[in-house]
Amino acid sequence: MIKDWDLWLVPLGFATLATYHGYFLYIYKTQPLLTVIGANHVGRRAWVRSMMADVEKKGVLAVQSLRNSMMGSILWASVAILLCSGSVAFINTSYSYGIRKPVFESFGGGKTKQDETTMSIKVTLLLGCFMVCFFCCMQSVRFLNQVSFFINTPGEEILSKFVTPEYVASLFEKACNFQAAGSRSFYFTIPLILWILGPVPLAMACFVIIPFLYHLDMK
Structure with missing residues (x-):
């Protein structure tokens, strides 16, 4: 029975998470x-x-506020790439010294020959989430950098006809x-990390994280 979990x-x-995000x-x-996202956009x-x-x-105030947001995105990106590198190092060390079995056979991990392939899928998905987080945060920094320049465009300049407040x-x-x-993909790594221990922790994490996300997403 454990092998079928x-x-x-x-x-x-995964279907539970997909259903929630479809609803959201x-x-x-x-x-x-x-x-919360829609209300924040209006604000x-x-x-x-x-x-x-x-x-x-208000030009200085605007740039300082954008700088704070930019620092947050840079922090997310730095943590994501650091954890990505750390995960690769941990997996390589685990396989090199043969310490993976006591961990991966717990919580319904199983002892079949398919563990090698399953573990590769788990690590690939985990690293993929970290890379998506890094990419999204870097794009956020890119757009925030553009906003920090355009938001100080003087009203009397010809450029202001194109760089409007709406733009x-x-x-x-x-x-x-x-x-x-980026932050959402970072949250997705929690079930994936627990999946390394087995399918039971992953399912429990998916069920627990949904009320948390609902509290963050809805007013």
């Missing part, structure tokens, strides 16, 4: 103000218009969306 607990856990995307598309657009309405007085706000939204996607 991967066949139904793992798909059940539906709410976000139909009633965005019920979600950010108002903030950009306020900053660009009086560049001389700058859209760049700011993209930066925040990438940052949210």
Whole structure:
């Protein structure tokens, strides 16, 4: 029975997460103000218009606020790439010294010949999540860097006809969306890390993390 746990607990856990995110995307598309992301976008657009309405007085405040957001994205990216490298080193060490069996056979991990392939899938998905987090956070830094320049465009310049508050706000939204996607992919690594111990911890993590995500996503 233990050998079959991967066949139904793992798909059940992933299906639960996919169902929740499908529900969240539906709410976000139909009633965005019920979600934290949608409400934050409205507030950010108002903030950009306020900053660009009086560049001389609020320009420094705008850049400092964007710098704080940029530092957060850089921190996420740094932690992601550090954990990615650490995970590779840990797996290589585990296989080199043969210490993997006591860990991977626990919690329903099984002792079949398929453990090698299953472990490769687990590590690949884990590293993939870390790399997605790194990529999204770097894109967030890129858009925040653009916003920090455009938000101080003087109103009397010809360029301001093209660099409108709506355009700058859209760049700011993209930066925040990438940052949210990066943090979300980081959360996904929790069930994947526990999957190394076996399918039971993964399923438990998927069920526990959904109320946590709902609390973060919904107003």
